[in-house]
Amino acid sequence: MIQTLVATLMWALVASLLIFRRKRADRSITYAAITIAIAMSLNVDAIYATADALLGGTNIATLIADALLMTGLFFLGRGVMRTGEYRPRLVRAVVSMPVLVASLFAITVAFLFIDRGTTTTQFMNDLGDEPPAAAYSIINFAYCLVVIAAMLTLASRQFRHSTGIQRLPAGLLTLGSAFGVALCVAVIVMDIAHVTDQLDLMHAVQPAYGPLSLLTFLFLCAGFAVQPAVRRAQHCLRGKRTAALAADLEPLWHRATSVRPGLSQADPLATSADDAEGRLHREIVEIRDAMIDRRITFDTNPTEVALLERAESHLLGHDQAASVSTSDDEDGAP
Template sequence: MIQTLVATLMWALVASLLIFRRKRTDRSITYAALTIAIAMTLNVDAAYSAVDRLLGGTNLATLIADALLMTGLFFLGRGVMKTGEYRPRLVRAAVSIPVLLVALLAITASFLLIDRGTTTTRFMIDLGAQPAAAVYSIINFTYCLVIVVAMLVLAIRQYRHNTGIQHLPAALLSLGSAFGVALCLAVIVMDVAHATGHLDLMHTIQSAYDPLSVLTFVFLCAGFAIQPAVRRAQHRARQRQTVALTAQLESLWHQATRARPGLSQADPLAASSEDPEGHLHRVIVEIRDAMIDPRITFDISTDDRDLLERAESHLVGSDSALATTSPVPYVEERES
């Protein structure tokens, strides 16, 4: 049941990423989600049994699923790292290709040493007492732990440096990564306890496995799914603010272009085809040109100068424009 829920969450994340991130050139997170979704699907009992039967019934599907999970986490870690400029050396090393390849070779070698028997959907429960199986699982989850710790470091860093609604995805990713760290540590302790015969300890920790799995994937999926939505909301808010600032400068702009005709008069078609920010930039430039042209006299009030500076700050990415600019009525309201 838990594996089905996790697989469903991952496929929902894949769908959302394909919809909202389809125009992005970096597809690391999308590849990661797809790879992990396949891995989680293979962990569903019915899917696992069917696939392993096709592979000879020797639990080879376990190795494939775990290798896919590790590869997916590799892409996930790289995707998180690329979202910011903070890339410490240890994090870069953790999400490097050599580390992934070494980990994959290590789990493959240890997997081949396990007396696997026939297909079982309870691989570690049935076979975890074997030292080779314990080593296999410990290597697997140690690699996962390294990647998740790297993601946690990056997510916390992003949370500290983000503002406003940008805190939300970083907070969700931080929580998901923290639960992921706890999950990996719990599995490693269970592996050691199982291999050394401390079954009471194993069963005690085992009760936390399912909740930690769900919490890890719920928060990570929510964090990655909400990132594009937050960016889109911010983009729309910025566009609205751009239009508002342009409308507030419209009267001053017309005065400036009457005093000193600019591109808007020389090539109206080109000027009208600009995007909102390009148009605002044109408005600011033509007002500034009129102010500094020694051939004419064009003075503006202190309020207009403040408005112009806020518009310039908005174009270069300052949030002060968003905070201080008063709302502008819709065109229909102004004309009524």
């Protein structure tokens, strides 16, 4: 049941990313979501049994699913890393192709030494007492642990440095990463307990696996799905703020261009009426030109100067109330 819910969450995230991020240049997070969704689907018992039967019935589907999960987390980590300027060397090293390739090679080698038998939907429960199986799972989740821990570092920092609604996706990603770290630690503890015959410890930790798995994917999916909605809301708010400032500046701009005609008078089509940013920029430039031109007389009062400075700050992105977050711009962000 948990596997089905997680797979459903992942495919819902894929759908939202394909709709809202289709124009993005970098598709790391989209690729990650698709890859992880396939991996989680293979963990659904009915799908796993069918897929493994097609592959010979020796649990090869487990290796494929885990390799896809690791690859998906690699893309996910790369996508999160690209959403901000903070990219510590350790994080770059962890979320790198050499580390992924080495980890995939290691789990493949360990997998080949497992006495796998026939298809089982309880792979580690049935085979976890074998040292190669324990090594396989520990390597797998150790890689997941370090990548998710890197994501936690980046998301928590983004949360601390964000304001207002921008903190929502970062907060959700931070929670999802924290649950993910706990999930990986729980699995590694169970693996060690199983292979060392500490079954009481394994059974004590085992009930946490399902809730931690669901919470991890729930918050991560929510965080990545919310990012485009937040960005659109901020873009809309900024557009309204830009239009309002342009309207407020219009009387001052008319006075400025009446004594010092600018490009707007020479070419009325220079700025599209639908381009609020361009209109506001043109007004600011022509007002400033009139203010510094000593050949004309153009007086302003403190209220008008303050309004002009607010408009300039807004265009420069210093207007925190209406600025658009760029934390997700590089990716398909999150």
